[in-house]
Amino acid sequence: MNRLHPLSAVTLALQHGATGFSVPVLLVGLGSSVLDIDTGPLLALVPIGLVAGVGYGIAYYYRFTYEVTASTFDVSSGVFSRRSREIPYRRIQNVDISQGLFQRVVGLAVVSIETAGGGDTEATLRFVSEDEAERLRSDIRRLTAATGTSTADPESDRPVFDDSTPSTAEPTAAERTREDRSRGDVAPTLLFDLETRELLLYAVTSFRWGAAVFPIAILVFLGGADSGSGLVPAFVIDAARPFGGPETLEGAAVGPLLVLAAVTAVQWSVFTYVSSAIYTVANYYGFRLGHAGEDFVYERGLVQRYSGSIPVEKVQSVSVTENPLQRLVGYAGLRVETAGYGPDSGSSNQSAVPLAGTDRVYRFAETLTGVETPEFRSPPRLARRRYFVRYSIVAAVIVAAAIGLARVSTFDRWYLTAVVFVAVPPAAHLKYVNLGYFVGADHLVIRSGFWNRQTTVIPYYRIQTVSTRRSVFQRRLGLASLAVDTASSRTFSWGSPTIYDIDLETAREIHDTGRERLQSALRERARTDDLGLSVDFT
Amino acid sequence: METLHPRIRLIWIARGAIAAVVLAVALVALDQWRVTVPALAIAAAVAVALVLAVGYAVRRYQVWRFELQDDALYLERGVVTFVETAVPFVRVQHVDTQFGPIERVLGLSSVVVYTAGSRNADVRIPGLTPDRARSLQETLRELAVESEGEDAV
Structure with a gap:
């Protein structure tokens, strides 16, 4: 039985105390201002709430225990309703350790343990000491490796704690060395180290939409300082004025308003881009990937440190991602998908190599999965026609909207929007040329996307379901899309790798190939116990 | 290939009918509070929705295998x-x-x-x-x- 680090009692008490304090305060505020009732008696609840919150936090600390047993990781928690959970090691997808700035200063860490399925982390230890976190991770890794071989090796049924080492003697996993290599507990071998140049390039070439909230957050944070005209801050209008923006919002014509919107969008994009670059640097600074036994281990982060391990056998698919900017400079990233719920923006898709030369990344992907160099096949040209029609419809809708706007307002140059039709042919073409698929001996390789081109390598033995989909329009043209689903925590199946708009014949063929090779691969693997992935991929 | 039980069509038609009723209520509400919608238009829209729902249910049953x-x-x-x-x-x-x-x-x-x-x-x-x-x-x-x-x- 282990408890969390004593400091977590303090943070829990503070956290719950703050909640207990603020709820009655809010109620009092609400009661006096909105409902206009005498809230004097309610004020007595404030200290009670505070004490109750602090008490709850401390009780939570004392009632939270975890234990590393021979075959499961056990967590019991809950003050009033108790929950005890046993996680079998062979079900653990990855173990992640993260440390915020404060936690780094006081030497604490958060350990999260993920299993497949479920929309959430299975166990979170909010604050154990750094050493304890490392010890847990390496113990779990060692025990997972041990349970993996236990069917073949009855020896490993012996008590596993006979060789547990005091964590003070061996502070980090990097310094650990063990003779028992088969147990998976060996010092990590470095596979990839993100150089400063690559980090900066990654920051400059990647665009995270999530960063769009930063400018808003900053505005809200600094809000009130200069927002003279209500909802729209004054500087937004000031910035648009030289380009023909409106003097004020009231009674402005449509033309100047559109200018205002455009200028604001540009401003916002620039801020988003800058914050996204900063975010990337902060998150991927010092990225290192290594392997310890049959696990990948990584660490990254400038202010908040993340580190974790991903068992290689849990990797479902591997994909190479490149956006247009990265293709221009000849760089790409490598991501691995596991079935768990990862720390990376809540998806199970984790960066194995954030950014490296394209050739290198493709070589990594090939070595890791053992796929032959893919010779991509393109969908029939009919597909391009389909995209042409699709984008033309979108363009027509935009023009129609402009006409509609011209009808109800003073805006009369609607015909200018017809310029969007110019973008239709290149858009259709770019969409088409970035599609590709390759049916390999042991893998299916699927490529799609112009803005975020993903080339996904799916081993046949990882297939969960295969679906051939045909919309009404595709049926008219005799085309079909083939969706290959692998184990993941994605909510929607349309996120799963799909070969778009191929001939129905071809789609059915690949559908059957996938099914057959899944079966043969399963038989093969049952015989040879081969991982199918090579750990030492760089 | 096995097909579904024919009675499933009733469930799907019922679901479509509920959607049509919701549409009718929404249109009537629109008529009451916002712009006037001719009663004939409402009836036509609901009728079309119903026909679509029935057609969809029947077709869906035919296709399911x-x-x-x-x-x-x-x-x-x-x-x-x-x-x-x-x-x-x-x-x-x-x-x-x-x-x-x-x-x-x-x-x-x-x-x-x-x-x-x-x-x-x-x-x-x-x-x-x-x-x-x-x-x-x-x-x-x-x-x-x-x-x-x-x-x-």
């Missing part, structure tokens, strides 16, 4: 987007039979087959008699256990 093949559960379904799905038995995590309140009234039930894939890729076979649902669940469970090779996830 499933089959237990050697290695996988195979399904065909979909009116607008026609989908052929294969769920290999090895990949079946667990199988549920479900009886909704309306389904129970009509003496029908569904079988839901879960895989470790994307969450909404789980397969539901509606419109089965309770006996067929149970036997299908049983068969699938046996096939899943039988074909259990190694650990998928």
